[in-house]
Structure formats: C-alpha cells, structure tokens
Amino acid sequence: MSLGSPDDAPTPTEPTGVPHTDRRRIALACVCLAIPVVALLWVPSYAREDPSIGGVPFFFWYQFLWVFLCSGLTWTAYLLTRSARRGGRR
Numbered sequence: 001m002s003l004g005s006p007d008d009a010p011t012p013t014e015p016t017g018v019p020h021t022d023r024r025r026i027a028l029a030c031v032c033l034a035i036p037v038v039a040l041l042w043v044p045s046y047a048r049e050d051p052s053i054g055g056v057p058f059f060f061w062y063q064f065l066w067v068f069l070c071s072g073l074t075w076t077a078y079l080l081t082r083s084a085r086r087g088g089r090r
Contacts, residue, residue, distance in 0.1 A: 019085050019086070021084055021085055022083075023084075024084075025081070025083060025084035026080070026084050028080055029081045029084070032073045032074075032076050032077040032080070033073065035073055036066055036069060036073060039066065040063070040066055046059060046062040046063070
C-alpha cells in the first residue's frame with residue numbers, strides 16, 4: 001500500500017471530516033467585516049469638524065463611534081460563521 005493510492009481515496013458517500021458550510025452566511029459575515037474597513041478607509045467622508053458633540057469635532061467622535069460598531073459587526077460575523085459551520089445542527 002503506497003501513499004496516495006486510489007484505494008485510499010474516500011468515496012463520495014464517506015464522510016471526509018469537513019463540516020458542511022453555508023456559503024451564504026460566510027459571505028454575509030465577510031460583508032459585516034468589510035463595512036468598517038470601507039467606512040474608515042474612506043477618510044474624505046468624515047474629514048471635517050462639524051457637527052461637533054460637546055466640543056469634540058466630528059472627525060474624532062465618528063471614529064470613536066466605529067469602535068462600538070466594529071465590535072457589534074465582528075460579533076455578528078462570528079455568530080454567522082459559527083452557525084454556518086454548524087451545518088444545521090444546534
């Protein structure tokens with residue numbers, strides 16, 4: 001018996017150990033992770049001082065707001081990935 005012989009190849013009916021993955025949920029998780037990247041790399045959209053909140057210019061509070069938005073979107077992507085890899089099992 002040699003390595004890589006055709007006799008050792010798994011048949012389509014044998015489980016390969018790879019869990020079923022819902023690609024739509026993985027794609028949605030990627031979108032959740034891409035939103036903050038695009039929003040924060042597009043600097044001209046928030047490179048201004050007005051409107052200010054409590055004397056803090058827009059430029060700073062906008063980025064600080066994204067700290068919380070990023071954590072929420074990352075958590076959502078994690079849950080989507082976990083449920084996509086579960087393969088319908090609870």
